[in-house]
Amino acid sequence: MEAGTPDLIKLEDLEATSGLTGRKHLLSLLVENKPGVLARIAGLFSRRGFNIDTLAVGPTEDPEVSRITMTVDGALHPIDQVTKQLHKLVNVIKIRDMEPEQTVAREMALFKVSAAIESRGEIMQFAEIFRADVIDVSRRTLTIQVTGDTGKIDAFERMIRPHGLVEMVRTGEVAITRSRPEG
Amino acid sequence: MRAADALCEALKAEGVKHVFGIPGGANLPTYDALYDAEIEHIQVRHEQGGGHAAEGYAKASGKVGVGLATSGPGATNMVTAIADAIMDSVPTVFITGQVRTELIGTDGFQEADVTGITLPIVKHSFLVTDPRHIPEYVHEAFYIASTGRPGPVLVDVPQDLSRADIEYEPSTGIPELAGYKPSTEGNIKQVRLAAKALANARRPVIYGGGGIVNANASEQFREFCRVDRFPVTLTVMGLGAFPAPDEQWLGMLGMHGTRAANYAMDEADLIVAVGARFDDRITGKLSEFAPRAKFIHIDIDPAEISKNVPAHIPIVGDAGDVLPKLTDEYRALRAEAARLDEWWKQIGEWQEEYPLRYDDSEDSEIKPQRMIEAMFKVTEGEAVITSDVGQHQMWCAQYYDFPRPRQWINSGGLGTMGFGLPAAIGAKVARPDDTVVCLAGDGSLVMVCQELATAARHDIPVKVFLMNNGHFGMVRQWQELFWDRRYSAVEMGDSPDWVKLAEAFGWTGMRCTDKGEIEDTMKSAIDADGPVLVDVHVTKEENCFPMIPSGAAARDMVG
Numbered sequence: 073m074e075a076g077t078p079d080l081i082k083l084e085d086l087e088a089t090s091g092l093t094g095r096k097h098l099l100s101l102l103v104e105n106k107p108g109v110l111a112r113i114a115g116l117f118s119r120r121g122f123n124i125d126t127l128a129v130g131p132t133e134d135p136e137v138s139r140i141t142m143t144v145d146g147a148l149h150p151i152d153q154v155t156k157q158l159h160k161l162v163n164v165i166k167i168r169d170m171e172p173e174q175t176v177a178r179e180m181a182l183f184k185v186s187a188a189i190e191s192r193g194e195i196m197q198f199a200e201i202f203r204a205d206v207i208d209v210s211r212r213t214l215t216i217q218v219t220g221d222t223g224k225i226d227a228f229e230r231m232i233r234p235h236g237l238v239e240m241v242r243t244g245e246v247a248i249t250r251s252r253p254e255g
Numbered sequence: 256m257r258a259a260d261a262l263c264e265a266l267k268a269e270g271v272k273h274v275f276g277i278p279g280g281a282n283l284p285t286y287d288a289l290y291d292a293e294i295e296h297i298q299v300r301h302e303q304g305g306g307h308a309a310e311g312y313a314k315a316s317g318k319v320g321v322g323l324a325t326s327g328p329g330a331t332n333m334v335t336a337i338a339d340a341i342m343d344s345v346p347t348v349f350i351t352g353q354v355r356t357e358l359i360g361t362d363g364f365q366e367a368d369v370t371g372i373t374l375p376i377v378k379h380s381f382l383v384t385d386p387r388h389i390p391e392y393v394h395e396a397f398y399i400a401s402t403g404r405p406g407p408v409l410v411d412v413p414q415d416l417s418r419a420d421i422e423y424e425p426s427t428g429i430p431e432l433a434g435y436k437p438s439t440e441g442n443i444k445q446v447r448l449a450a451k452a453l454a455n456a457r458r459p460v461i462y463g464g465g466g467i468v469n470a471n472a473s474e475q476f477r478e479f480c481r482v483d484r485f486p487v488t489l490t491v492m493g494l495g496a497f498p499a500p501d502e503q504w505l506g507m508l509g510m511h512g513t514r515a516a517n518y519a520m521d522e523a524d525l526i527v528a529v530g531a532r533f534d535d536r537i538t539g540k541l542s543e544f545a546p547r548a549k550f551i552h553i554d555i556d557p558a559e560i561s562k563n564v565p566a567h568i569p570i571v572g573d574a575g576d577v578l579p580k581l582t583d584e585y586r587a588l589r590a591e592a593a594r595l596d597e598w599w600k601q602i603g604e605w606q607e608e609y610p611l612r613y614d615d616s617e618d619s620e621i622k623p624q625r626m627i628e629a630m631f632k633v634t635e636g637e638a639v640i641t642s643d644v645g646q647h648q649m650w651c652a653q654y655y656d657f658p659r660p661r662q663w664i665n666s667g668g669l670g671t672m673g674f675g676l677p678a679a680i681g682a683k684v685a686r687p688d689d690t691v692v693c694l695a696g697d698g699s700l701v702m703v704c705q706e707l708a709t710a711a712r713h714d715i716p717v718k719v720f721l722m723n724n725g726h727f728g729m730v731r732q733w734q735e736l737f738w739d740r741r742y743s744a745v746e747m748g749d750s751p752d753w754v755k756l757a758e759a760f761g762w763t764g765m766r767c768t769d770k771g772e773i774e775d776t777m778k779s780a781i782d783a784d785g786p787v788l789v790d791v792h793v794t795k796e797e798n799c800f801p802m803i804p805s806g807a808a809a810r811d812m813v814g
Contacts (some may be wrong), residue, residue: 081451083524086549088565104434108382112374119375156558162379162399165434 091150096125098177098247099151101140101158102132102166109163113140116157122149126179126244137165141246170247177247180217181225182207186236187214195235202228213238221245258386258416259284261423262350263292265393268425271321273297273312273684275305279325280365281352284417297684297713300705302329304677306336307703310345311681314664315639315691317471319401320345320681325352327365330411331372335671337407338376342668343492344469346405348396353382355415370411378406379435386419394426403437404556405469437555441572441580449527449551449568450584453483456525458547458598461485462508462537465492465667466530466554468660472575473497476529479578482585484595486602488516490531491648492667495657505602506611509537510803511649514609517809519602523548530554530574533563534668543808553577609801611653616794619769623647623722623793626773627654630692630720633777638690639664639682643675643699645729646799647722651694653799673702679717680710690781693719698727698747704756710786711761718780719788721753724795732798736813737805757788768792 103109110129117124125143132139144154155167170177187195192214199206199216202224208215218228222245229240256264262285266274275297278286289296299305302324309320324333330351340347353359354366370382379399381392389412396408453459467476473496480487480503487497488508497504506513508520520526526548531537538544541563552559552566553574560569570577613624627650630640636658642648642665657663664682666674679693700721710717731745754764763783767776773791780787800814 081448081455083452083455083549086452086567088550088567089561091561091565107384108370108374111371115374150561153558153562156560160378160556160558162432162435 089152091152092148093146093151095146097144097146097151098170098172098175098245099142099144099155099158100168100170100247101142101164103138103140104163104165105131105136105138106163109138110140112161112163113158116161120154120157122154126242128244128246130246139246141244143245170249174250175247176250177221177245178219179222179225179243179245180219181228181240181242183216183218183229183232183237184239185214185216185232186212186238188212191235195232198228198231204228256421256423257284257288258389258419258421259288260292261390261421262393262412262417263288263294264423265390265426266294266321267292269319269394269397271319274321274323275299275308275312275681276323277302277305277325277329279329279352281326281354281414282323282329282350282412282417283352284414285323285350285352285412297680297709299677299680299709301703302332303335303673304680304703304706304709306333306347306349307339307671307674307677308681308684308706308709309347309349310336310340310343310674311641311664311678312685313345313347313681314678315661315682316685317661318346318685319397320347322347322349323351324349325365326354326369326414327367329365330369331367334373334376335669337373337409339666339669339671339674340407341376341378343465343666344405345407346401347407348393348400348410349407350410350412352417353411353413356384356413357415359413370409373409376407377409380409380411382411383413383416386416387421389417389421390423390426391430395430395432398430399432399435403435404466438571439555439573439576441553441570441577443580445568445570446577446580447584449570450581450588452525452549452551452568453527453585454588454590457594458522458524459485459527459595460505460519460523460525461487461527461529462490462520462531463487463493463496463529464490464531467493467496467574468530470530470555470574472530472573472578473660475575475578475582479582482582483590483592484599486519486598488512488519490534490537490667491652491665493531494652494663495660498658499656505606507652509534510539510805511653511799511801513611513653514801514812515602515605517803517812518605520545520548521809522601525549525551527551528553529578532559538563539803540806540808543810553581616770619771621767621770621773621791621793623650623724623797624654625770626720626722626791626793627651627694629773629777630694631655633774633781634690634692638662638692639686640692640694641665641675641678641682642694643696644670644672645696645698645727646724646732646797647694647696647728649729649799672696672699674699676700676703676717676719677706677709679719680706680715683715683717691717692781693717695719695721696728697721697723697725697753701751707757707760707762707786707788714785716785718786720777720780721788721790722793723753723790724793724797725749726795729799731796735796735798753788753790763787765789766792
């Protein structure tokens, strides 16, 4: 065989994968349930200059394993590099970069809204449209619980903010893969 | 069995013969256990020195180096060495004492959150909370430190727990770690793709790094390079992986590398990176680095691939496993060797036009480059050389031709001044039959000069050749070239008197100020028994050239 035959790879045809994806990524990590694991992950992000947008930590069906769900902006950080660095942590067992179409993601938020008697009706109407629950009431405020994907919660926030948002708490997304219809 | 004794048993089971450290309150039980254990303890005089000695031991032997320190200041003193070990991927285990469990979190005497402090600079760490885990953590620490991409692992042991009575069973086999499974094989499809690309390259360069040395893959690397007439360059961490000089050898790459090596990267159409990580000292200005090249990147650490420079053909694996496959695949393609003729012609022109050179003095003054040449001659290129950090390090990398790996031991990533002497002590302990020379800088050596006592006390006959220019020379060079010669805090005067200092520590001290005597002086230092320091006075304001100014491109080399 001679150099330059079609069987060989033409160098100009080689392409490198680009770093930034430009979209939000939801990473689902299985980690060992041991002290200091979250500190290792948080430390890795700060050391490498990555930013975590949201973070949710909780137990799984296996008591020795915890689940960390985080969102990271793929327009600012090379997700490939983020996941590879996370993989290097000995306590990180598995990482999944969740595919949006195959993922069900939910977040919960609590909104404390100033609600004078005259605007109360309107606020509760919003809540109903968003299938949100009023979970606490005082003379001046209503506290509303909303569950849904991030877009829905953002939308609710936009609707409610003009009424006077006193406080907002969001959990960050948790996510699970969709089952196939027959599954 | 007492947990501290189990710790020593676990160390012995891992084949540990030597440890470097200093005792203190929190690791008293460990030191009590060492009293009977068949492990030689080298008492250093500062924990940083202990850490670097463990690194030198590891780099010289390929085995895991072990450093011990007590809690608080003992452990924080070791932090620089741990950071050094992560940057240069040195297989090391550091065992620190911690205050008693009930005192953790109370700001107890000599308490420091060492596990927390070292989180960003360890490959992994263990804070012992149950004494029954101590032996298991030691085994896991050795496994993690020495496999995959090597690195430092910390085991922090509270004092009370190391006094606990536990069952000890010798461990067998590889530890089960759910989240740690380094892949070594290399994807064969990728290897085939790489071979085909390489067979089509007209201007290839092989760029090797310290990963080849860590993988003990120099033989496989050399065979791969010689499967065709590939031009070869190495980083400062890789020196020795390919023999210098050699027909295919371009010289060192990077900021103080040769023009031939840097220009070849600049003009290359295909670069094969093996166990190297595209550090800024290699790439210079990233956007202008090797603008015409495609990249094959072979590394055991997937996170290094496409970290700084996007790889076109990534291959994750151990150099020792991947290179023979790549060699075979390439050989089977029977590429036309003559296609490289033009490339070699070009490289030959660079080599001829820009050899490493310096103007020797016309009087008896010793030029620093001349000192390295003398060192090479006297040691016949056979010594294990450890180095501090600065001009002398770069001159040595340029002018000492290393025929073999694990002969050149320096701090490349962190650039730790003071690395050389303790690393030489560690290297000499690991390889007592080899001549071990520390090429020291006068700025560096004084930072760790307490370790002169270590070598004297343990009768470790290392030789220190001190390149004394009375300055923090590399910083002075930068101030001269890039900061308008405004020399700020770089001149050091003539303190200490190094010969007297050496003698005060029980060493033999020698001085050399005349270039006509340098080889004889070095030879008598090597032939003498025991540790010897030779204070070599060199030109005070010599610059290390060539160089790529920081943030510039290879094309813009100066000097």
